[in-house]
Every structure is written in C-alpha cells, then in structure tokens.
Amino acid sequence: MIGTLDAKIPPGPLDQKWRNHRDHSRLVSPTNRRKFEIIIVGSGLAGGSAAATLGELGYGVKCFCYQDSARRAHSIAAQGGINAAKNYQNDGDSVYRLFYDTIKGGDFRSREANVYRLAEVSSNIIDQCVAQGVPFAREYSGLLANRSFGGAQVSRTFYARGQTGQQLLLGCYQALCRQIAAGTVEMFPQTEMLDLVIVDGHAKGIVSRNLVSGKIDKYAADAVVLATGGYGNVFYLSTNARGCNVTATYRAYKKGALFANPCFTQIHPTCIPVSGEHQSKLTLMSESLRNDGRVWVPKRKEDCDKAPDEIPETERDYYLERKYPSYGNLAPRDISSRAAKEVCDEGRGVGPGGRGVYLDLADAIKRLGERTICERYGNLFEIYEKITGENAYKMPMRIYPAIHYTMGGLWVDYNLMSNLPGLYVIGEANFSDHGANRLGASALMQGLADGYFILPYTLPNYLAGQMSKRPSTDHFEFKKTESDVRAKIENLLKINGKRSLDSIHRELGALLWEKCGMLRNKPGLQEALTKIPELRNEFWNNVHVPGDDEDFNQSLERAGRVADFLEFAELMCIDALARDESCGAHFREEHQTSEGEALRDDENFADVFAWEFQGNGKIAEPKLHREPLHFETVHLTQRSYK
Numbered sequence: 001m002i003g004t005l006d007a008k009i010p011p012g013p014l015d016q017k018w019r020n021h022r023d024h025s026r027l028v029s030p031t032n033r034r035k036f037e038i039i040i041v042g043s044g045l046a047g048g049s050a051a052a053t054l055g056e057l058g059y060g061v062k063c064f065c066y067q068d069s070a071r072r073a074h075s076i077a078a079q080g081g082i083n084a085a086k087n088y089q090n091d092g093d094s095v096y097r098l099f100y101d102t103i104k105g106g107d108f109r110s111r112e113a114n115v116y117r118l119a120e121v122s123s124n125i126i127d128q129c130v131a132q133g134v135p136f137a138r139e140y141s142g143l144l145a146n147r148s149f150g151g152a153q154v155s156r157t158f159y160a161r162g163q164t165g166q167q168l169l170l171g172c173y174q175a176l177c178r179q180i181a182a183g184t185v186e187m188f189p190q191t192e193m194l195d196l197v198i199v200d201g202h203a204k205g206i207v208s209r210n211l212v213s214g215k216i217d218k219y220a221a222d223a224v225v226l227a228t229g230g231y232g233n234v235f236y237l238s239t240n241a242r243g244c245n246v247t248a249t250y251r252a253y254k255k256g257a258l259f260a261n262p263c264f265t266q267i268h269p270t271c272i273p274v275s276g277e278h279q280s281k282l283t284l285m286s287e288s289l290r291n292d293g294r295v296w297v298p299k300r301k302e303d304c305d306k307a308p309d310e311i312p313e314t315e316r317d318y319y320l321e322r323k324y325p326s327y328g329n330l331a332p333r334d335i336s337s338r339a340a341k342e343v344c345d346e347g348r349g350v351g352p353g354g355r356g357v358y359l360d361l362a363d364a365i366k367r368l369g370e371r372t373i374c375e376r377y378g379n380l381f382e383i384y385e386k387i388t389g390e391n392a393y394k395m396p397m398r399i400y401p402a403i404h405y406t407m408g409g410l411w412v413d414y415n416l417m418s419n420l421p422g423l424y425v426i427g428e429a430n431f432s433d434h435g436a437n438r439l440g441a442s443a444l445m446q447g448l449a450d451g452y453f454i455l456p457y458t459l460p461n462y463l464a465g466q467m468s469k470r471p472s473t474d475h476f477e478f479k480k481t482e483s484d485v486r487a488k489i490e491n492l493l494k495i496n497g498k499r500s501l502d503s504i505h506r507e508l509g510a511l512l513w514e515k516c517g518m519l520r521n522k523p524g525l526q527e528a529l530t531k532i533p534e535l536r537n538e539f540w541n542n543v544h545v546p547g548d549d550e551d552f553n554q555s556l557e558r559a560g561r562v563a564d565f566l567e568f569a570e571l572m573c574i575d576a577l578a579r580d581e582s583c584g585a586h587f588r589e590e591h592q593t594s595e596g597e598a599l600r601d602d603e604n605f606a607d608v609f610a611w612e613f614q615g616n617g618k619i620a621e622p623k624l625h626r627e628p629l630h631f632e633t634v635h636l637t638q639r640s641y642k
C-alpha cells in the first residue's frame with residue numbers, strides 16, 4: 001500500500017539544497033564499503049559512470065548489460081553534445097539560466113530542486129570528462145568550443161563532432177575497465193535482467209538470463225540500480241538502437257515500483273524520413289545541425305515536386321524563423337516537430353509521400369566554407385549520404401519528426417530512489433528532470449550527473465542502514481521469482497502461432513504513433529485502449545517464437561521485450577488519457593491556444609502522475625498517485641519562444 005509520495009526534497013534555499021543535503025547524508029566508511037554489493041543494470045553513460053564511481057569508492061559492484069560489451073550501450077549513438085553551464089562563451093549563461101531553460105523547456109512539469117541540482121553539477125561533468133581525455137571540440141586558442149541546442153539563447157553545448165556519446169562512453173568505459181581490473185566491478189555482458197527480487201519490501205536482487213547459454217541466474221545485493229535507458233522502441237520505429245526496451249523498468253513496475261509520466265515521449269524534428277514499409281530503424285540528424293541549418297518548405301504546394309534549387313528565396317517559407325523569431329531554427333523539439341507536421345499536413349511537405357521538410361546548410365556553407373561545416377558535422381553528412389544517396393553539401397537534407405527519447409520512467413525521489421527502498425533508477429530510465437519535453441544535449445548531462453555525481457552521495461544514505469541485511473539467493477523470494485521467469489519463457493516458446501514478432505510489434509507501433517504520438521485526443525486514446533488488448537491477445541495466441549531457451553536465441557529475447565511493450569503501451573495511453581491538458585510533447589488536441597500551442601492546466605495538472613501496478617500479475621486498471629509540483633522560484637507562464 002503506497003501512501004503519499006514523498007519526493008524528499010531537502011529544505012532551504014534552492015541553491016543550497018544539494019550542498020546541505022550532501023553535508024547531512026549518512027556515509028559508509030571506507031572499510032565497510034567493500035562489505036556491500038551493488039547491482040547496476042545498464043552500462044550506458046548512466047550505469048557505466050555509476051559503476052566506475054562506486055567501484056572507485058570501494059563498493060563491490062556487479063554491472064549487467066545485454067550487449068556483448070559495456071561499450072556498446074545505446075549512449076554510444078548520441079551525436080550532438082552535452083550541456084553545461086560553464087559560460088565559456090561569456091554570453092550570459094549561468095547555473096540559474098540552465099535551470100530555467102530546462103524547467104521552461106519541460107513545460108513546467110519537472111521538479112525545481114532536481115533540475116537546479118542538475119544545472120549545478122553540469123560543470124563538474126565537463127571537468128571529469130576532460131580529465132578522462134574525452135576529445136571535446138576546441139577553439140583555435142585551445143579552449144573548449146560550444147554550440148547551441150534547442151530552447152536556449154546561449155551556446156552551452158560541449159561536443160565531439162557528431163559523436164559526442166561515443167567519446168563520452170569511451171571515457172566512462174576506461175574508468176569502468178580500471179575498476180574491473182582492480183576487482184571492484186564485475187561485468188556481466190550479454191546478460192539480461194528479467195526480474196527484480198523484493199525481500200521484505202526492499203529491492204535485494206535480480207534474476208537474469210545469460211543470452212548466450214540461456215542459463216537463468218539469481219544475484220543478491222544490498223541495493224539495485226536500474227540504468228536501463230528509454231523505451232522509445234515501443235513505437236517500433238524510433239531513433240533508438242534496436243535493442244532498447246522497457247523490460248527492466250516494466251518488470252520492476254510489476255513488482256511495485258511506480259511508473260511516472262509514461263506518456264511523455266519525445267519526438268525529434270530532425271530525422272531522416274521513413275522510406276518504406278520494411279524499415280526497422282530511423283536515423284537521427286542531430287539537432288546541432290540547426291545551429292547552421294535553416295528549416296524550410298515551399299510556400300506553394302505546387303512547388304513541392306520541384307528540385308529545391310529551382311525554388312527561389314522569395315518562394316520559401318522558413319516557418320520556424322517566421323513563427324518563432326527569437327529562437328528561430330532552435331525552437332524546442334516538441335514545438336519544431338509539430339510545426340513540421342503542420343506544414344506537411346497543409347500539403348507543403350517535400351520528398352516521397354510529402355512527409356519531409358528541408359534542413360538547408362547552404363547559407364552556412366557559403367558563409368563559413370565547406371571545410372568548417374565538415375569539421376563540425378562531417379560524420380552526419382556521411383550518414384545522410386549513405387542512407388539517402390544524396391550529398392547534403394550540394395542539396396538540402398530532408399527531415400521529418402520521429403520518436404527519439406522518453407521523459408517518462410520509474411518514479412524516483414530527490415535521492416534517485418524509487419518508492420521501493422533499495423531500488424535506484426538513473427539516466428533515461430527514470431523520469432526525473434525533463435518534465436514534458438527534454439531540451440537537446442540534456443540527456444547526456446543527466447545520465448552522467450546521476451552516475452558520477454549524485455548517486456555516489458545518495459546511495460550511502462540508504463546503505464548505511466543496511467549492514468548485513470543482504471539475503472541469500474536461497475531465499476524464497478529468489479526461488480519464486482526464478483520460477484516465474486522460467487514460466488514466462490516457457491509460455492512464450494509454446495505459443496507456436498503464425499505471426500512474426502515484427503509484424504505484431506510493427507502494428508503496435510503504428511497504432512501508438514497514430515493515437516498516442518505527436519498529437520493525442522480522447523476518442524483516439526480510447527480506441528487505442530480497446531485495440532492494444534486485442535493485439536496482446538493475438539500475440540499470446542498467434543505469435544511464433546522459434547528455437548529454444550537453452551541457447552543463443554534472439555527471437556526469444558525479442559519476444560519477452562515485445563510482450564512487455566504490449567502491456568506498457570496500454571499504460572502510456574491510460575496516462576495520456578488521464579492527463580487532460582497539453583504540456584510539452586504531450587499535445588492533447590482538445591487543449592491548445594489560439595495559436596495552436598500546448599495549453600497547460602496548472603490548476604489541475606501541475607503534478608507528476610505516478611502509476612501503481614494492480615492485478616497481482618494480471619493486468620488491471622493501474623492506480624494513479626499524484627505528486628504535486630511546487631514552484632517556489634519559477635513563475636509559471638505560457639511557454640513562448642516567439
């Protein structure tokens with residue numbers, strides 16, 4: 001039974017909360033640290049940085065990932081950069097401004113205290129990564145270079161060409177390897193967590209499957225940290241790596257962890273448009289391109305089939321610059337995505353099916369030269385050419401919005417602990433900092449803030465009271481969880497129907513995109529809520545999962561993940577229906593301003609929605625808990641980027 005949600009926000013002025021909290025948190029002495037075992041599921045930037053840091057502090061860490069190496073976590077795909085309030089550009093940035101931009105960007109649906117702390121520690125991240133040797137871009141003078149991302153009027157984004165995530169992950173991976181060599185971290189690659197074990201109300205372990213041998217194992221610990229990334233792939237097509245899934249967080253939800261704001265999903269405006277029915281993946285063209293690129297469509301429908309260079313300047317509609325003169329092409333993602341859809345719906349889209357807009361770097365190439373543009377974005381131009389066969393130095397890119405990131409995630413308090421004692425959730429897997437819309441370059445900042453600088457302070461607070469409480473894996477709860485995991489696998493393998501996993505997942509994704517995607521409305525969400533259970537029924541009666549469980553079987557892996565998506569999708573629609581307002585990326589068509597912008601209802605919905613699983617293993621209507629958001633520093637206003 002869950003009572004009032006307590007976010008455990010420390011008292012005191014906003015800019016002193018974190019320092020005071022750290023000063024008064026409990027500690028674990030160096031000699032006692034090695035007596036504790038911590039499970040970290042995930043080795044992306046959040047999990048990898050947490051594992052390396054906790055290992056360095058002397059704790060015993062077991063770190064799990066499903067890839068063949070920690071170094072292949074989805075974080076490696078991050079392109080554009082990482083924010084920090086260093087104010088190297090002397091352009092007016094500050095901790096407060098980064099905090100304010102993030103709160104406003106999230107359409108006032110995140111916690112002030114968490115976001116302020118994020119902005120505060122952002123600078124430490126850059127110092128840490130530079131010390132690790134991350135090759136951030138530099139100015140001629142040798143100082144670190146910056147560029148801008150959406151929703152900001154300053155340049156605070158640090159980057160390594162269009163491969164920032166890869167370089168940050170290499171830095172983190174080196175730190176992790178140091179701890180593996182030192183014996184503090186044990187790495188379990190190709191191992192998937194399939195359930196969480198709760199003993200006496202505390203998270204005390206996991207059950208996993210070795211993806212090569214099929215062996216099911218149980219691991220006990222003093223605390224469990226989930227750093228398992230986002231669930232964008234519930235939509236089937238997204239910019240996420242193919243493996244990204246909701247299984248770890250969803251199964252923790254079924255064990256009692258609250259799922260917060262599951263309908264807050266980010267649609268990124270600059271992705272390569274869908275090209276056909278058989279596509280399984282979408283590709284991002286980083287938002288950083290909007291620093292130098294201008295977004296436009298023809299003013300007249302009749303010009304849409306013409307080559308772009310045949311359309312004169314006077315006949316082009318630079319619609320972001322027109323609608324949002326202050327931020328122009330750097331309007332936030334939710335707003336830019338909807339604006340792109342709007343011009344395409346008007347029949348002014350370009351490319352096959354009219355679902356595309358131009359991202360044009362011609363002016364910048366003229367101004368700065370092709371070489372400078374290549375230095376800044378060379379690998380993005382290469383990716384674009386490989387996929388489309390077009391040279392974006394010679395003609396504009398074509399882009400369209402696509403699913404990209406999930407702001408929703410497991411509910412956590414200020415300490416990043418879920419409502420289940422001992423279960424911590426960090427990085428994209430939690431809901432903590434981005435409200436209803438994440439600003440570009442803030443996910444890497446949050447993941448690394450959580451792993452390097454926040455969890456190492458907040459986890460000891462819990463561990464200090466847990467000395468000698470680690471259960472044995474012979475405990476009844478471990479055995480029961482293991483047998484539930486085995487039963488689920490058996491059930492998947494014996495369905496032996498006719499449909500492929502992909503066909504069902506694709507159908508789910510298309511339904512969600514249509515009814516719970518960029519625009520949502522009540523009848524559409526209700527329709528989705530009748531169709532999802534039908535599709536789930538079809539899955540459990542007619543899907544075909546080949547192979548067996550005692551071997552490398554990627555179909556079986558995927559089957560478990562799709563089964564979870566089929567349940568989780570329903571939770572997303574329930575959340576979207578219950579939140580009867582528009583905010584950020586959650587755009588309910590019933591609630592818009594006269595100018596077509598998201599219209600919030602602060603009186604009734606300035607809350608985090610945190611859902612509790614009901615149904616004792618079966619699926620029943622989840623229970624809603626609300627955490628009111630208190631704004632003591634920021635004044636709530638209608639978001640404007642004009």
Ligand SMILES: Cc1cc2nc3c(=O)[nH]c(=O)nc-3n(C[C@H](O)[C@H](O)[C@H](O)COP(=O)(O)OP(=O)(O)OC[C@H]3O[C@@H](n4cnc5c(N)ncnc54)[C@H](O)[C@@H]3O)c2cc1C
Pocket residue numbers: 041042043044045046047064065066067070073074075076077078079080081082083164165191192193194227228229230239240241244245247248284286404405426427428429440441442443444445447
């Ligand atoms: C194409 C692209 C570009 C991006 N560019 C940027 C950018 O420029 N700047 C920015 O700030 N953000 C960017 N983002 C967002 C950012 O990359 C992610 O939000 C961030 O990397 C997530 O990090 P994470 O550590 O939380 O999760 P991930 O990197 O997704 O790592 C998840 C980890 O969990 C493991 N895992 C998951 N489930 C299980 C399980 N059941 N059992 C065992 N292990 C499991 C995985 O193996 C993996 O190790 C981008 C995203 C995309 C898709």
